[in-house]
Amino acid sequence: MRQLFLNIIYKGFVPFVLKPLTGVKYKHSEVLTEAKQFIIIANHNSHIDTLALMSVMPGHKIKEIKPVAAGDYFGANKWTSLITKMFVNALLIPRCCSAKNKKNEPFRIMIKALKRGQSLIIYPEGSRGKANEMQEFKNGIGHILLKYPHIAYIPTYIENTGKVLPKDAFIPVPFNCRVVFGELHYCKGQNAKEVVTNMYNEVCELKAA
Amino acid sequence: MKKLCDHIDSTMLLFIGIVFSVLTFASLLFFILGKLKPEAKLTELKMRCKSWWIMALVFLIATVFSAKISYIAFALLSFVALRELFTILKLRQEDRSAMLLCYIAIPVQYFFTYQGYMIASLVFIPVFMFVLLPFRLVLVGQTQGIIQSMAVIPATLMIALFGLSHLGLLLSIPGGRGLLFFLVFITEMNDVFQFVWGKLLGKHKILPKVSPNKTWEGYIGGILTTTALGLALNFLTPCSTTQILFISFVTANAGFIGDVIISSVKRDLHLKDTSTAIPGHGGVLDRIDSLVVAAPVFFHLVYFFTK
Numbered sequence: 001m002r003q004l005f006l007n008i009i010y011k012g013f014v015p016f017v018l019k020p021l022t023g024v025k026y027k028h029s030e031v032l033t034e035a036k037q038f039i040i041i042a043n044h045n046s047h048i049d050t051l052a053l054m055s056v057m058p059g060h061k062i063k064e065i066k067p068v069a070a071g072d073y074f075g076a077n078k079w080t081s082l083i084t085k086m087f088v089n090a091l092l093i094p095r096c097c098s099a100k101n102k103k104n105e106p107f108r109i110m111i112k113a114l115k116r117g118q119s120l121i122i123y124p125e126g127s128r129g130k131a132n133e134m135q136e137f138k139n140g141i142g143h144i145l146l147k148y149p150h151i152a153y154i155p156t157y158i159e160n161t162g163k164v165l166p167k168d169a170f171i172p173v174p175f176n177c178r179v180v181f182g183e184l185h186y187c188k189g190q191n192a193k194e195v196v197t198n199m200y201n202e203v204c205e206l207k208a209a
Numbered sequence: 210m211k212k213l214c215d216h217i218d219s220t221m222l223l224f225i226g227i228v229f230s231v232l233t234f235a236s237l238l239f240f241i242l243g244k245l246k247p248e249a250k251l252t253e254l255k256m257r258c259k260s261w262w263i264m265a266l267v268f269l270i271a272t273v274f275s276a277k278i279s280y281i282a283f284a285l286l287s288f289v290a291l292r293e294l295f296t297i298l299k300l301r302q303e304d305r306s307a308m309l310l311c312y313i314a315i316p317v318q319y320f321f322t323y324q325g326y327m328i329a330s331l332v333f334i335p336v337f338m339f340v341l342l343p344f345r346l347v348l349v350g351q352t353q354g355i356i357q358s359m360a361v362i363p364a365t366l367m368i369a370l371f372g373l374s375h376l377g378l379l380l381s382i383p384g385g386r387g388l389l390f391f392l393v394f395i396t397e398m399n400d401v402f403q404f405v406w407g408k409l410l411g412k413h414k415i416l417p418k419v420s421p422n423k424t425w426e427g428y429i430g431g432i433l434t435t436t437a438l439g440l441a442l443n444f445l446t447p448c449s450t451t452q453i454l455f456i457s458f459v460t461a462n463a464g465f466i467g468d469v470i471i472s473s474v475k476r477d478l479h480l481k482d483t484s485t486a487i488p489g490h491g492g493v494l495d496r497i498d499s500l501v502v503a504a505p506v507f508f509h510l511v512y513f514f515t516k
Contacts, residue, residue: 023292025485131302166302173305174288174312176296176484 003063006089010055010062018051021164022177026056027209031154031181033058037119038184039153041141041199043134044123045162048172050088052161052179053121066091066113067121091120110144114151124196131162137200142192155182155199157206180206220444221273224390227442228265231398235261256489264487264496272389276323276380279389283377284319288312289493290501291369293483297475298365303351304358307342311366314338318370322377330378334371339363369494372467372501375508387445388511394442395457396464396503399435403465406430420472428465435461452514460507467502471495 018024032038040053050067057065071092075081084090091113093106113120124137145153159178182202189195235258243251271282295308314334321330343359379389407427415425439457446453471494475483482491490496 020288023289023484023486160296163296163302163305166305169305171309173309174292174295176292 003060006054006062007059009087010051010057011059014051014055018048018055021172021174022048022052022161023174024052024177024179027178027180029056029179029181031184032056035152035184037114037117037151039114039119039141039145039151040121040156041153041203042121042123042156042158043203044125044128045131045158046128046165046167048161048165048177049123049158050090050121052158052177053156054088056179061119063089064117065089065119065121068093068110068123070095070127091118095126106140107144111147114144114148124199128162128167131166132159134200134204137196139192139196141199142187142189142195145187145195146189146192149187152184152186153199154184155202155206156180157182157203157209159207180209182206220387221390224387224394224442224445225269225273228269228394232258232262232265253489258489260487260489268393272386276386279380280319280323280377283373284315286493286497287315287319287370287373289486290373290497291315291365293486293492293494294365294369297478297480297483298361299478300358300361301351301354303349304346304362306349307345307358307362310338310342310345311362311370314366315370318374319377322374322381325381327378327381330374334363334366338366342366368471368501372504373497375504376500379504379508379511382512384447388507391439391442391445392460392504392507393500395435395439395460396500396507398438399431399461399464400468400499402434402438403427403431406434416469419469419476423469432458432461432465435464446511447515448511456507456510456514459510460503463506464499464503467499470502471498 042049042053050069054062054065054067067088067090069084069088069090069092071081071094073095074084074090075092081092084092091109093109095106110120122141124141125135126138127135129135141153145151157178157180159180160175161177163173163175164177165172182205185199185202187195189198239251239255239258242249243255267282270278272279291311295311300308318330318333321333342363346355346358346362376389376393379385379392382388403423404427406429407422407424410426410430411422411424413425414421415423415428436454436457439453439460440450443450443453448456471483475481483494484492486493487496
């Protein structure tokens with residue numbers, strides 16, 4: 001039921017809006033069928049990013065793909081939280097530690113999802129940056145991958161979505177966008193910092209593709 | 210079905226026959242050449258040929274059946290061309306609102322052409338939008354880099370919307386569909402002729418800094434062949450022989466000019482193609498670059514001679 005619902009949204013309605021706004025072209029999206037479970041590591045410029053990624057995910061397992069979203073932003077009230085969970089299939093995590101959340105809360109939630117066999121979409125920049133400019137990656141995902149080195153990740157470069165709908169803008173303006181997927185990669189590096197630095201470089205390399 | 214067929218008379222059928230013969234000839238040629246000389250690099254030419262088939266079919270479907278569909282198709286073409294231009298041009302984030310105005314101008318302009326409001330469609334962009342767009346930029350208030358945006362955004366609109374909307378204007382005058390077929394066919398064939406003559410005889414470069422593949426031989430051969438083709442296709446237009454020779458000659462030159470203008474823009478931006486929308490051709494703008502300049506020139510010449 002949930003699978004069908006997400007398929008109707010991401011194979012039906014979303015492309016109907018997304019196509020004119022972004023004319024989005026996907027490169028090397030075959031990689032998504034090569035592994036059962038994966039983590040998408042992408043740069044983040046716009047809300048469009050998640051829509052563009054979700055609409056190219058294989059329909060038969062779209063339910064198992066969870067975009068990781070900031071709980072303090074999307075879970076700010078009951079309604080936004082409900083909408084992101086229902087329509088975006090998002091996994092809400094607290095970005096910073098409040099008194100209520102223990103320090104490891106975000107990790108616990110993501111690891112639980114990975115153990116359930118779910119795939120994640122993660123934007124390690126932490127928030128939306130300026131169009132086509134990449135900020136530094138946060139270390140969190142490095143810690144998780146060091147613990148679960150058998151899970152593959154796919155570096156992904158998303159271009160121009162930040163021009164279509166930048167942070168703080170409400171009306172989208174059409175531009176041609178591009179989503180380039182890299183190969184399947186496995187965690188390499190001694191510590192979390194090294195792992196994410198490698199990831200960062202792999203995403204940068206896709207710019208030229 | 211009968212109602213649909215009423216739209217298609219014998220000249221239309223003849224034209225459609227010519228288009229498919231040319232395409233079939235090209236496909237067969239590449240097929241035989243590929244068998245005779247397997248080492249020749251024909252992959253890109255074959256891909257282009259395949260895209261030509263699709264483009265020709267889409268164009269005929271959009272123009273043969275009903276004028277309404279044609280206007281919607283032209284508007285979509287303008288939209289895609291505008292989106293392509295805004296993507297490759299390095300404009301500021303402050304220009305978003307002016308770009309949005311450009312997108313809104315598309316349905317307005319095609320409404321004017323659809324209604325046959327000739328003066329309105331001729332002045333809407335060069336008079337009204339040219340006042341509105343800089344004013345919108347002024348309202349945003351960011352003056353750093355505003356000169357470039359004030360110049361580039363209206364120019365973009367001229368290319369993507371004003372030029373192309375003349376295809377719609379052509380349709381709004383009596384006998385317009387024949388003229389539209391004539392214009393699109395000779396402009397696109399002009400590109401092909403220039404390419405073929407250049408490949409066969411090309412030696413002396415015509416614009417080495419802008420378009421290193423273009424030669425004097427390709428240019429002259431293309432223009433002359435296109436003029437002859439225009440004469441042969443005169444059954445689609447109400448013009449006399451001398452008129453059509455002149456019109457075809459000037460339109461072929463305008464097509465060449467449009468081609469090299471977009472080429473130089475791409476060169477400045479260090480791009481080969483404007484996008485990857487059409488396999489073998491590049492972007493939509495790479496294919497219609499000659500048409501956006503040739504269309505207004507052709508329309509006003511025909512209008513002047515046959516009014």
